[in-house]
Amino acid sequence: MALLSVQNLTKRFHVDHPAAVDGVSFDVQPGEILVLLGPSGCGKTTVLRMIAGFEHADRGSVRFDGQTLTQAGDTPKHVRPEHRNIGFVFQDYALFPHMSVIRNVMYGLHGKRSDRRVRALQALDLVGMTDYAERRPHELSGGQQQRVALARSLGPSPRLILLDEPFSNLDASLRENTRQEMRKLLHEQDMAAILVTHDQEEALSFADRIAVMSAGRIEQVGAPRDVYEQPTSAFAATLLGRVNLLQVNANGCEADSILGRLRLDREVHGPITVAIRPEHILLSDPSEANGVHGTVVSQDYKGHDLTYRIQVDEQIVTVQSDCRTTYPEEASVALRVVADAVVLPAK
Amino acid sequence: MLLARRVLLIALLTLTVSVLGLPGCESEDTPNPDASEAGSIEVYCGRSQSLVEPIIERFEKETGITVNVRYGKTSQLALTLQTEGERTDADVFWAQDVSSLGLLAEADLVAPLDEKLFENLPAWAQPASKKWIATSGRARVLAYAPSRVNEADLPQSVFDLTDAKWQGRVGWAPTNGSFQAFVTAMRQTHGDARTLEWLNAMKANGAKVYPKNTPIVQALADGEIDLGIPNHYYLLRFQAKDPAFPVAQAFFKDGDVGNLVMVAGACVLKESKNQENADAFIRFVLSTESQRYFTIGNNEYPVVSGVEQNEKLVSEEALRAAAPAVELDDLQDLEGTLGLLTRAGLL
Amino acid sequence: MVAYAFSVGGDSDPTPLLRGENLTRLINTVTLAVGVLCIVTLLAAPMAWLAARSNLALRTTLSVLAVLPLAIPGYVMAYALKGMGGYGGMISAWAGVNINTPTGYWGALLCLSAYNLPYMFLTLRAAMFSVDPSLEEAAFSLGRSRLSVARNVLLPQLLPAFLAGSMLVLLHVIADFGVVSLMRFETLSYDVFLKLESGHSTSRYLASRSGLLLMGLAAVFIAMEMYLLRRVRLDRAGTGNVRRRRIRLSALWQTAGFALFGVVFLVSVITPVTTIVYWAWPADAIGAAGDASFGFESNRSLMYGVWPALWDSIYCSMPAALLATGLAIPIALLRARYPSRRAFVLERLPYIGYATPALVFALSLVLVCLWGMPGPLRGIGSALYQSLSLLVYAYAIHFLAEAVGPIRSGLYLARPRLEEASRSLGHGRWQTFFQITLPLMRHGVIVSLVLVFISCMKELPLTMILSPTGTQTLAMAVWSNTEEVLYDRVAPYALAIMLISSVLVGILLMRGRENN
Structure with a gap:
């Protein structure tokens, strides 16, 4: 039984403009982390706010924990945010500036003051911020504020937490660690979460499942690995990392392309688009190996790996390689595809 | 949305309630206990507070009657009394000028006064209707700067002020109540047409406008004007502070309307519930000691015989000789005077 | 008011609205307003530039000094001007010479310019702070001279602020009553007051005609401003605090700058305060009833009257x-x-209440109460006339615009995000309002309370027309005693007003610095 069930959610802000959210449906299982991934303006934050109850729905429904929270249509229903018991962590944390850290966390709890204080301290302990209990939010760094915001949402022990790009305001160096800690914490508390982000690396590492969104619609839902390696559209493919898109003429399980003969991941005929990930192309010295030849246009050295842009015929192909052998610009290289090319369904 | 609407509604409600609920609560200058055994009275007083306060206190001390005073401009108090009508809780109305008293008398709001009070009054202070009584007298005079105007050159009549030689050298106060009473007298003695002619001529002759009598006397000292027509006691006030004050005053020729003698007066309201105490108050104001206070302390003319003579004032005979033949009751037509002044463009 | 002016006429001759005297008064009002605007701009512009763009020494202190006249209401300045000169005035007492200080147009011009200078100064200074320096730098890099840049790049950016400031000044001047009445300069507002004060219905009718003219004038000014602003686009580049190179002044110019601020400060603050203190000094009782020899003791000191007025x-x-x-x-x-x-x-509505000249506002309220109420409500109308509630209501509506500003600023602190956070934590809308929004707005609420309170205390025309009979506020006491040339009596009231304004504003500034 899904914890959260979103059905056909639609929202239009202006009558003349296209819908911000267009028929979005997905489920979230108890304890699962779902990530809504998409570029800015694709409607992912709106979906989140509709689930939280900050926006009304024009069509569709939201069911949570056996209850209908939002129902548009003939008998509209909209449960107010304060009654939904769904946690929300905002992008800018939204800590109350006139309250101390502990009071911020206590604010979400109910009961006797002393009980609330104890529970608040427990929540702060989960995020490692008990030492800062009496500080004011403006005295904390960005990362600390974020942890307090999380503790505040965790305090009332909701079964679902919504996170609106919570890591985007952190320094790059902090992001990875914070991500891992939060993921671990959520799983320990057996808390379901929906995270909204535009950062594909974040999505891939944080999620149990990813939902790719574009222009108000969900394009693909699946485990990170599945979505990455089996994108169902060019958009999804590009969103989750660099990818080479080739137009080929398929003939059963094979197709000829500028990169030579490709093996396809399924049988198909006719002109199609295929996707090949940069790390699935090997480079070697043209004299030593067989394969298609190309010229290095540029290389992007990132310390742990190298990304090449190589001109093959008239197309630029992106290749990811380790740093054991480097090929300078203008050099000639041989390319070999070592994995199946993914067939993208026709639009 | 509902929240802000609710707050707005409450604010409007508060506003409405306060508007409807507060008319009764007006600020009073003295508290209003009815504890005193001898009772209390409420006086609406158009005379200045600093002048009248000592009399009030003396009265309270001698009789034990509590006096609650409401100070204000005579004409406005009269208007308030008219508006209040039967609902008024005023007992005594003490006015600076006659026209307001006449107004109330005509509106049948005054109670008749004891005949005996009128026995002692000089001729120029006797109202025909006996509905109100004079409390002190004042005369219109010609004030001048001796350094710039010889006594021999002083105009003999107020009509002479329109001579070319006084161009731009005369000061007057068309908005002042005493001046308007004087114009009313002029209308009585010389008719509306002549009065209007005089007003226009004064304007054409460059007479300078002042808001009240005191600024006229000050302007004489400052050298702004050389002649002015205020009431008699203003100069005396200046001279009490500074004997070297460079202004002097004189009457016009005997009988000239420019020497008009006017009175301040008081009446008892018909709706008064403390008629006895009100009568006692009026009697006190007309007592010898109070009249002595008016004449020695404020340089006004007493309306009771047997009061110590103030040397700075002319004798009672001289006053009677100088005064024009105008009945006090004839000074009541203020509306007509205002209309005339408006026609002359002075209002 | 419109209906009244055109319906009730009766026996009064149907003279056109702009008959002789009214035309004169209209011209007087306009020339005074324009004159004040010119003087204020001529002084405030260089002062603002010096404070914002140059490296004038002590410029923050000088700016504070330039703003001090705000604590001195116009009528107090008029009182000081009158009390300085003439026979028995301060100058004659010190120098032995009788100099008549200006009255009429020039006196009013002086007082109103001194009073309105801070408004224009503050507006222009704030505008100059927020002008985008990169536009000027771009112009310089294209080879434009300094004068050309000032004219073509700087001035257009200052135009909106200048228009807003001049709107304020113009409206203040045409609505002013205290100064023009004491300076005996016949303007429309003074005329409305005189007619209303007399309390007679004919006069009231005449008052409404002047009132219409005054209202029309205000509307014309506002329309002009709106028209001029329509073609200006306000593209503000980010918030202030842009580090910019300040123009260095030579010693000569520094002295000149100091002199400018100094003279303005001298005229608009030092002189009035000195005059008031001079008149306050002999603290013995002066009054008609001050002599104990009549058996009527009146041992009240001059200060005595201040307490009831303060109350x-x-x-x-x-x-x-x-x-x-x-x-x-x-x-x-x-x-x-x-x-x-x-x-x-x-x-936008509060701004209408603010822009309406005070006397026009008072007049219309009086008319509504005494004439405009439909039958069954007539009793309420007369009960409201000159009641405290009507005065409170008039104050509140007139100054509502002043209250909205600080509260709106305070709301910036209470972002909607915080309200959503509160609701996501299970608190309803009312709880959120009282526990989150309102506490965060607290500073704005306090500022608003103080500003309106000060404005009401200093206010004169509404108070004079609408207050219950017998009320005398500090402002009324200053005005009526000045009119009666009782300059020594005025001093304590004037001091009280200035003291309270300064203290309250000082508190606000300190709080503002604490809360940053």
């Missing part, structure tokens, strides 16, 4: 401040949280 002032101003703030909160909230056509209009 009256507070009694009238405090409820008004509360009401104005109370009304401003939902208006600001509606506008900030639920912007819509209606909210936009609602937010």
Whole structure:
């Protein structure tokens, strides 16, 4: 039984403009982390706010924990945010500036003051911020504020937490660690979460499942690995990392392309688009190996790996390689595809 | 949305309630206990507070009657009394000028006064209707700067002020109540047409406008004007502070309307519930000691015989000789005077 | 008021609205307003430039000094001007010479310019701070001279602020009553007051005609401003605090700058204060009833009168401040949280109340109470006339615009995000308002309360027309005693007003610095 069930959610802000959210449906299982991934303006934050109850729905429904929270249509229903018991962590944390850290966390709890204080301290302990209990939010760094915001949402022990790009305001160096800690914490508390982000690396590492969104619609839902390696559209493919898109003429399980003969991941005929990930192309010295030849246009050295842009015929192909052998610009290289090319369904 | 609407509604409600609920609560200058055994009275007083306060206190001390005073401009108090009508809780109305008293008398709001009070009054202070009584007298005079105007050159009549030689050298106060009473007298003695002619001529002759009598006397000292027509006691006030004050005053020729003698007066309201105490108050104001206070302390003319003579004032005979033949009751037509002044463009 | 002016006439001759005297008064009003605007701009512009763009020494202190005249109401300045000169004035007492200080047009011009200078100064200075320096630098890099850049790049950016400032000054001047009445300069507002004061119905009718003219004048000014602003686009580049190179002044120019600020300060603050202190000094009782020899002791010192007046002032101003703030909160909230056509209009309404000349406002209220009420409500009308509630209401509506500003600023602190956070934690809308929004707005609410309170205390025309008979606020005491040439009596009241304004504003500034 899904914890959260979103059905056909639609929202239009202006009558003349296209819908911000267009028929979005997905489920979230108890304890699962779902990530809504998409570029800015694709409607992912709106979906989140509709689930939280900050926006009304024009069509569709939201069911949570056996209850209908939002129902548009003939008998509209909209449960107010304060009654939904769904946690929300905002992008800018939204800590109350006139309250101390502990009071911020206590604010979400109910009961006797002393009980609330104890529970608040427990929540702060989960995020490692008990030492800062009496500080004011403006005295904390960005990362600390974020942890307090999380503790505040965790305090009332909701079964679902919504996170609106919570890591985007952190320094790059902090992001990875914070991500891992939060993921671990959520799983320990057996808390379901929906995270909204535009950062594909974040999505891939944080999620149990990813939902790719574009222009108000969900394009693909699946485990990170599945979505990455089996994108169902060019958009999804590009969103989750660099990818080479080739137009080929398929003939059963094979197709000829500028990169030579490709093996396809399924049988198909006719002109199609295929996707090949940069790390699935090997480079070697043209004299030593067989394969298609190309010229290095540029290389992007990132310390742990190298990304090449190589001109093959008239197309630029992106290749990811380790740093054991480097090929300078203008050099000639041989390319070999070592994995199946993914067939993208026709639009 | 509902929240802000609710707050707005409450604010409007508060506003409405306060508007409807507060008319009764007006600020009073003295508290209003009815504890005193001898009772209390409420006086609406158009005379200045600093002048009248000592009399009030003396009265309270001698009789034990509590006096609650409401100070204000005579004409406005009269208007308030008219508006209040039967609902008024005023007992005594003490006015600076006659026209307001006449107004109330005509509106049948005054109670008749004891005949005996009128026995002692000089001729120029006797109202025909006996509905109100004079409390002190004042005369219109010609004030001048001796350094710039010889006594021999002083105009003999107020009509002479329109001579070319006084161009731009005369000061007057068309908005002042005493001046308007004087114009009313002029209308009585010389008719509306002549009065209007005089007003226009004064304007054409460059007479300078002042808001009240005191600024006229000050302007004489400052050298702004050389002649002015205020009431008699203003100069005396200046001279009490500074004997070297460079202004002097004189009457016009005997009988000239420019020497008009006017009175301040008081009446008892018909709706008064403390008629006895009100009568006692009026009697006190007309007592010898109070009249002595008016004449020695404020340089006004007493309306009771047997009061110590103030040397700075002319004798009672001289006053009677100088005064024009105008009945006090004839000074009541203020509306007509205002209309005339408006026609002359002075209002 | 319109209906009254055109219907009730009766026996009065149907003279046209702009008959002789009214035309003169109209011209007087306009020339005074334009004159004040010219002087104020000529002085405030260089002062603002010096404060914002140059490296004038002590410029923050000088700016504070330039703003001090705000604590001195116009009529107090007029009182000081009168009390300085003439026979028995301060100058004659010190120098032995009788100099008549200016009255009439020039006196009014002087007082009103001194009073309005801080408004224009503050507006222009703020504008100069927020001007985008990169535009000027771009112009310089293209080879334009300094003068050309000032004219073509700087001035257009200052235009909106200048227009807003001049709007304020013009409206202040045409609505002013205290100064022009004491300076005996016949303007429309003075005329309305005189007619209303006489209390007679014919006069009231005449007052409404002058009132119409005055209202029309205000509307013309506002329309002009709106027209001029329509073609200006306000593209503000980010918030202030842009580090920019300040123009270095030579010693000569530094001295000149100091001199400018110094002279302005001398004329608009030092001189009035000195005059007031001079008149306050002989503290013995002066009055008709001051002599014990008549058996009527009146051992009241000069200060005695101040306490009842102070009480009256507070009694009238405090409820008004509360009401104005109370009304401003939902208006600001509606506008900030639920912007819509209606909210936009609602937010603009207070400005109509602020722009309407005070006497016109008072007149229309008087007319509504005494003449405009339909039959069954007539009793309410007369009960309201000159009641405290009407005065409080008039104050609140007139100064509502002052209240909305600080509250709106305070709302910036209470972001909608915080309200959503509160609701996501299980607190309903009312709880959120009282526990989150309101505490965060607290500073704005206090500022608004204080500003309206000070304004009501200093206010004169509304008070004179609408206050219950017998009320005398500090402002009224200053005015009536000045009119009666009782300059020594005025001093304590004037000092009280200035003291209270300064103290309250000082408190606000200190709090503002604490809360940053």
